[in-house]
Amino acid sequence: MSDLxxxxxxxxxxxxxxxxxxxxxxxxxxxxxxxxxxxxxxxTAVRDPQEMLTHHLLDxxxxxxxxxxxxxxxxxxGAGARLLDVGSGGGLPGVVFAICCPGVQVHCVDTVAKKAAxxxxxxxxxxxxxxxxxxxxxxxxxxxxxxxxCRAFASLSDFIGGSRAAIAVDGVWLAMKGKxxxxxxxxxxxxxxxxxxxxxxxxxxxAERCIVWLRPV
Ligand SMILES: C[S@@+](CC[C@H](N)C(=O)[O-])C[C@H]1O[C@@H](n2cnc3c(N)ncnc32)[C@H](O)[C@@H]1O
Numbered sequence: 412m413s414d415l416x417x418x419x420x421x422x423x424x425x426x427x428x429x430x431x432x433x434x435x436x437x438x439x440x441x442x443x444x445x446x447x448x449x450x451x452x453x454x455t456a457v458r459d460p461q462e463m464l465t466h467h468l469l470d471x472x473x474x475x476x477x478x479x480x481x482x483x484x485x486x487x488x489g490a491g492a493r494l495l496d497v498g499s500g501g502g503l504p505g506v507v508f509a510i511c512c513p514g515v516q517v518h519c520v521d522t523v524a525k526k527a528a529x530x531x532x533x534x535x536x537x538x539x540x541x542x543x544x545x546x547x548x549x550x551x552x553x554x555x556x557x558x559x560x561c562r563a564f565a566s567l568s569d570f571i572g573g574s575r576a577a578i579a580v581d582g583v584w585l586a587m588k589g590k591x592x593x594x595x596x597x598x599x600x601x602x603x604x605x606x607x608x609x610x611x612x613x614x615x616x617x618a619e620r621c622i623v624w625l626r627p628v
Contacts, residue, residue, distance in 0.1 A: 415439060415464055418615075422469040425614040428476060430511060437510045437537050442468055444533055445501050452525045454501030465615045471504035471562065473611040474587055475511045477622055478558070481583065482512065485557065490514045495556040495577055497549045498522075498564035502530050504587065508560070509534075509542035520545040520552060548573075555579035562587035567595040567623060571603050575627075584625040587611075591621055604628045 412420075416439055423430055430438075445467070446460055457463050482489025492515045496505030499519030509517040519530045519542070530544025545552070554577035561570050561584075570586055578584065584603075588595075596605055603625050611620040 413439075415442065415460055418461065418464055419468065422464070422614040423472060426469070426472055426476065426612075428472060428511070434510055437539070438468060438472075438507070440537055441502070441506055441510065441533060444529075444536060448529055448532075449501075452501070452529045454526065454529065465613070467501075467503050468507065469615060470613050470620065471507040471587075472511070473613045473620060474504055474560075474562075474585065474622055475507065477609055477611075478508060478560075478585065479512065481558070481585075481624075482515065488514075489557070491516070492557040493555070493579075494518070494558040494560060495520060495549075495552065495554065495574065497559060497561040497570065497574055499530065499544075500526055500563075502533055504560060504562050506530065506533055506539075506542060509539050510537070513539075513541055515558075516541050516543075518543050518545050518556070520547055520549050522546070522548050549577065550574075552577040555582065557582050558585055559583075560585040560587070566598070567592065567625070568598050568600070571599065571625065578627060580627065582626070584623075586623040586625065588621050588623055590619045592623065596623065599625075602628055 496519045499505040505519035527544035527546035534542040607624040609622045
């Protein structure tokens with residue numbers, strides 16, 4: 412097993428994530444595509460594969476168990492649920508969600524055409540029928556999406572404001588953040604409720620991470 416494969420296995424085990432061998436392989440293949448196409452598509456400033464594994468893959472994988480828990484509370488265990496990943500860039504966390512939650516339809520939206528094209532290429536190469544790249548501004552999307560996620564996108568207010576029209580009435584926002592963003596939470600409009608701020612531990616990353624869960628009210 413390669414060093415990357417070993418590190419990935421150790422990471423998913425530390426996160427307590429149940430993933431098949433095929434899903435582990437898809438995650439490694441995604442990492443390889445990110446590395447290979449990074450120069451062409453300008454997808455991430457992180458270049459070293461081990462660093463990509465920790466900072467991007469494991470960081471995104473840390474949100475999978477919380478997402479699965481949320482989906483399990485939906486009708487039909489969330490089968491057929493629709494998720495929009497806003498400002499997905501190279502597919503983080505959208506591609507990781509599509510690999511780990513094959514029953515969920517994942518749309519990754521980005522304003523940069525080549526980034527959306529990269530997601531389409533990942534969907535074809537990794538044979539992920541539940542993954543789609545959309546070239547658009549999030550503000551132009553209608554939805555309805557059951558979950559709207561983002562990572563390293565914008566302030567909570569801008570994220571919520573931009574994706575308002577896309578979220579289902581009973582949908583939730585899943586915002587991946589670093590430190591508990593109290594100032595951003597304080598700046599939110601009254602028609603949004605933060606119902607949980609969930610701390611995350613990313614294996615191999617000594618940094619604060621959390622998910623801010625929100626819903627329209
Ligand atoms: C800092 S990158 C984050 C990429 C990825 N989520 C990650 O964690 O690596 C932010 C992305 O948001 C995209 N973006 C900015 N404004 C947007 C908008 N209004 N609608 C959709 N995408 C947008 C940018 O093109 C960029 O790819």
